[in-house]
Amino acid sequence: MMEESIVVFVRAVITFMTLLIYTRILGKQQMGNLSYFDYINGIVIGSIGGTAATDLSSTAWVHWVGLTTFVGLTFTFQYVTLKNRFLSKMIDAEPTVVVQDGKILEHNLSKMKIKYDELTMLLRQKNIFDITQVAYAVMEPTGSLSVLPKAQYQPATPQDLQITVSPAKMMTEVIIDGLLIEQNLQQRKKDREWLKLQLQAQGIGDVKEVAFAAILPNEQLYVDRFEDHIKKESDMSDYKGPF
Structure with a gap:
């Protein structure tokens, strides 16, 4: 039992360091801008990493080969999607307009598999409580909603009013x-x-x-x-x- 614990500890440390290095190689997009592909791929990589650390029924080398392969494929697809717009749309999808001029585009909403109450929740998160104030609402590939209010509902900026303001500070x-x-x-x-x-x-x-x-x-x-x-x-x- 003690020997197995030591083996698991060593494998866990090595796996942790490996994932840390691979995460740095893949960049911040993997965390901060998750598309469906990134989300699923992240789960798979995490699952392989967890198995590599604790599964003593097989050699660690097999799991690390699988982990490295997945990371390598992910890095390759990231590079390819930067160079090829068609493949980028195929893998990461593209933005979809779900509200236009205060009207819900039902066919696009259905295509995105989004319910009406989910749409209203996403609008509230953008401080929109009246859908008639929306010029465009766009569902992004990451699952977030971008909203452009109609011109009359957009807040006036100090620049619009030609007002001198103090430098911005943080709370x-x-x-x-x-x-x-x-x-x-x-x-x-x-x-x-x-x-x-x-x-x-x-x-x-x-x-x-x-x-x-x-x-x-x-x-x-x-x-x-x-x-x-x-x-x-x-x-x-x-x-x-x-x-």
């Missing part, structure tokens, strides 16, 4: 689950006294009452307590079941 978390992040507070050139005064102004005497707090780009403090005191929570469900 900085300073309290998470009642714990103060001192380093982040210092990065925004604030101290505990400033934070204490800000919390007191919102009726909070102890950081342990705070679930999340962050310094906003405008230097104001956003605070969310564990107890939100919302009178009535919104319910989007249309099914009054047990779940």
Whole structure:
């Protein structure tokens, strides 16, 4: 038993390092921009890697040959699809318009195997709650939805209004689950006294009452307590079941 454990440990370490190297070779597309092909191929590569680490009924060499073959094929197809547009469309598919001028294109929706409630969910994720405001909604090969609102519903930019604005800044978390992040507070050139005064102004005497707090780009403090005191929570469900 001890000997088998050592073998599994060694094979797991080698497999881990192999996958790490192969992942770096394949690039960030494998993680950040998954097409259907990438998704399925990633599952297969992960499955082979897991088997290589723990399956003692066969030699590790067989699994590593299979793993290397899959990675090699993936790298080859990535290169080929960069050079050949036809093969790129065949493997990764192409964008499909599912909403045009506020109208759902049912045949395209059916072709993409997407239900109406899934479409409305994807629209909400793009902050679109009124489908009539949509000029075009495009289903990308990765499964994400790109939305172009109609011109009258697009937000005006400072450039449109010829307004001078301050440089963009990021939000900085300073309290998470009642714990103060001192380093982040210092990065925004604030101290505990400033934070204490800000919390007191919102009726909070102890950081342990705070679930999340962050310094906003405008230097104001956003605070969310564990107890939100919302009178009535919104319910989007249309099914009054047990779940």
